[in-house]
Each structure stands twice: as C-alpha cells, then as structure tokens.
Amino acid sequence: MVTSLLVIVVILAIAFDYINGFHDAANSIATIVSTKVLSPFQAVLWAAIFNFAAYFYFTDHKVANTVAKTVTENFITLHVILAGLIAAICWNLLTWYYGIPSSSSHTLIGGFAGAGITNALLMGASPLAAINGGYVIKIVSFIVLAPIIGSIFSVIIALIIINACRNVRPHTAEKWFKGLQLLSSAALSFTHGGNDAQKVMGIIYVAILAAKVPNVTEMPGWVPLVCYIAIAGGTMTGGWRVVKTMGSRITKVTPLEGVAAESAGAVTLGITEHFGIPVSTTHTITGSIIGVGMTKRISAVRWGVTINLVWAWILTIPVSALLAAVVYLVINVFN
Template identity: 75%
Template structure:
C-alpha cells in the first residue's frame, strides 16, 4: 500500500509541476507576446528551453530544503502530502480557469501546511504544532516583499536604461529593446525554472523520507530534479493564454522597453531570493515589476482595479489552499 501510494504522490507532484508550468507561463512570456517580439508558440518554446536549462545551474536545492521543512517531520505522512497536492492542484486549476495569476508556490505551501495541521488535529495535538513557523512566516512576508522588491528594481532599471538611451533615435532604440527582450525573458524563464521546480522537488523528497525509501539527510536522487525541471518546461510549452492576457495588457500596457525592465527586475529578484532559499512567488514578483514600469509613466497608467483583485487572490491563496487540504485530508483519513 505504501509503495502504491508513494507512486501516486510522485505522479501527482510531477503533474503539479506541469500545471505550474502552464499556469505560470505568462510570467515570462506575457510581455514578449504583447510587444510582438515573438509569436505565442515561439515564446512558450523559448521559455521552456530556459526553464529546463536552470537544472544545470541551480544545484544547491535551497528552496527545496525550505519547502521540505514547512511541516514538522513527525506529522509528515504520505496521506498529508497527498491531501496537500490535491488541494494545490485544485486551486491552481481554478485560478487558471478564471485567468487569475495566483501563486503556485503559495498554493503548494498552503496545501502542505493545511494537511499537516489536519493531521495534528487528528492526533489530538495542537494544529500549530504541525508547522515550522520560521519558513512559513518568511513565505508570508514575501507575499508583500517580492512584488515590492520587483517594483523598485524595475523602476531603477527603467531609469538606468532611459539615461543610457536618452540620445538614441526612437526607431533604433525600439529595435534594440526588442532584441534585449529576448535576453530578459530568457533570464526570467531561467530563474523561474530554478525557483519553482525546486518546490516540488522538496515535496517528492519528503514523500520518500516519509515512506522510508530515503533517510533524512540523504542526498536527493538525481531523477527528482530532472523530472521536475522537465515537467515545468513541458507545462510552459502548453501555454496559459488566459493569464498571458491579464499579465500582458490588463495591468498596464507594456512596450518593448518596459518589457525589458520588468523581466530583468523579475529575474534579479528571483535570483536573489533563490540564493537565500526563499520560495517566493514568480507571479507576485513579475506583477510588481510590471506595476513598477507602469508607475514610471504615471500612476494612472496602472489599472489599479485589476491589481487590487490580484492582491485579494494572493492573500487568499494560502488560507484557501490550507482549508481545502484539511478537508481533503479528513476524507482521505477515513480510508487509510
């Protein structure tokens, strides 16, 4: 039974990474599609290649380690992980269907934590005893900090680019910006792969520890990162056009120069947070970066009604995912 359940959990985890790929494809291709630098098909292929290329660079697995420590080890079982994954997949598909660029990262963390808390309750322990508050609080803090950092960096990059190109002819500058957007979108896809693929790697690793296939502290088998990076790249190739529309035009209208600034800011922010093992939301980061380039034009250039709606989705993601996971765990618990 344990072996079968472990296989089911691993398959669902890789499926989540695939869904994460097409759910978050918009993060790295929305601006490059909206500025017509690449066609939608070219853009998703471009992003997918760099999603997978991250496998060869991000080998420290710091983000994976943070995710693995979200729930206290005594409360981690395959049933807990299964419930967390089912809840996370459900919320991800729901938000994708309605074109809401919510965070796959926070969905997974919320689901895992919620299922762990339900497990603690079923054992008669305090629900808060099931989670490690330090990584949870760090993740919650970066719901606010990640978009703000992305916004500030995008404004700084925009000002630097404007200063460098102030004497260039508009037609020449536009041509260069479109070329540079290939580089900035590649950088964002690269860091997106490095950040997001690791989250599921952490889940698969703790699943194998919970089923006694691995011991705590054992090195991660190489097939885990390869599978996760491949799944997220394939998911990206499947697109996610409803969210592309929201990210590429509904927040603010983006041109090639602004696309370069926003994508570069997103890539820098994700690179910094990955270095410190902080599992931030790619969605939140690039949204903040896009808002930053919009603010540089004028405050009214940002469609604040859309932005406020996105903020509500961000705030609700962790508690909704946690609640869903607790309900799913209660159902699963009846059969195991």
C-alpha cells in the same frame, strides 16, 4: 500499500509541476508576446528551453530544502502530502481557468501546511506544532516583499534605461529593446525554472522520506531532472488566459518596459533563490510590471485589476490550506 501510495504521490507532484509550468508560463512570456517580439509558440518554446536550462545551474536545492521543512517531520505522512497536492492542483486549475495569476508556490505550501495542521489536530496536538514557524514566516513575508522588491528594481532599471537612451531615436530604441527582450525573458524563465521546480523537488523528497524507502538519505538524482522536465513541458503548453492579464490588463507594456520588468523579476528571483526563499514568480513579475507602469504615471497602472490580483494572493494560502484540510479529512475517513 505504502509503495503504491508513494507512486501516486510522486505522479501527482510531477503533474502539479507540469500544471505550474503552464500556469506560470505567462510570467515570462506575457510581455514578449504582447510587444510582438515573438509569436506565442516561439515564446513558450523559448521559455521552456530556459526553464530546463536552470537544471544545470541551480544545484544547491536551497528552495527545495525550505519547502520540505515547512511542516514538522512528526506530522508528515504520505496522506498529508497527497491531500496537499490534490488541493494545490485544484486551486491552480481554478485560478488558471479564470485567468487569475495566483501563486503556484503558495498554493503548494498552503496545501501542504493545511493538511499537516489537520493531521496534528486529529492527533490531539497544537496546530502550531505542525508547522515550522521560521520557515513559514519567511515564506509569508515574501508575499508582500517579492512584488515590492520587483517593483523597486523595475523602476530603477527603467529610469536608468530611459536616461541612457534619451537622445536615441524612438524607432531605433524600440528595435534595440525588442532584441534585448529575448535576453530578459530568457533570464526570467531561467530563474523561474530554478525557483519553481525546486518546490516540487522538496515535496517529492519529503514523500520519499515519509515512505521510509530503504537506503535513501539524500534526494535521488532523478528527482531534479524529472521536475525540470515537467515544468518545461508545462511551459510549452502555455497559459494564454493569464497572458492577457499579465501582458495588457495591468498596464500597456512597451519593449523598453518589458526589458525592465523581466530583468527586475529575474534579479529578484535570483537573489531569493540564493537565500533559499521560495517566492512567487507571479507576485514578483506582477510587481515589476506595476513598477514600470508607475515610471510613466501612477494612473498608467490599472489599479482595479491590480487590487483583484492582490486579493487572489492573500486568499491563496488560506484557501489552499482549508481545501487541503477537507481533502485530508475525506482521505482519513477511507484510510
């Protein structure tokens, strides 16, 4: 029974990783599509290649370790992980359908934590005992910090570029930056793959430990490979509903601004991955796009759209946690 349940959990985790790929594809291709540097198909292929390329570089798995330790070991079971994954998949598909660029990372973490807390309550323990406070505080704080850091970097990069190219003909500059967007979007896709694939790796590793698979003390080598393949495959299917929001509804993006936003997003993701912080790629690139919009003028940013996105971000973890709690209770009835 445990073996078959573990297989189901692993399959669902890989499915979530795939969904994460097409849900978050817009993060790295929205600006490059909206500025017509690449066609939609070329853009998703480009992003998918660099999503997978991250497999060969991000080998320390610090982010996976953080996600794995979100819930206290005593309250982790395969049913907890199953409930968290089901909740995360449902919320991801719902926000994708309505074109809301919510965080797949926080959806997964919220679902995992919500199911773990529910299990603790059923066992008569304190809900706070179910979560590792240090890890959760780090994750939650970067809901706010990631977009701010991304916007700061994008403002700095945009201003440097604008001043450096002040005497260059607009037509020439546009050609330069359309070429540079290939590099900046590749960098963003690369760091996106390195950050986001690890979150599912952490969940699968925890599931293997919860199932008490014999002779397994470290993450099996097939886990990272499968996770990177899944997220790259998901990216290949695109996420056109969210592309529209990210590429045009927040602010109109030029090739110069696309380079600044994508570069800022890649730098932010690279830094946070180094410190093992599972930040939201969606939050980061949205903050970066807002930053380049503000370099023109504050009114260039469509704040009404942005505020709606912020509400989606705020609600993601609690809604995912609540949904996971309900799913866990249902599973528990039939267990």
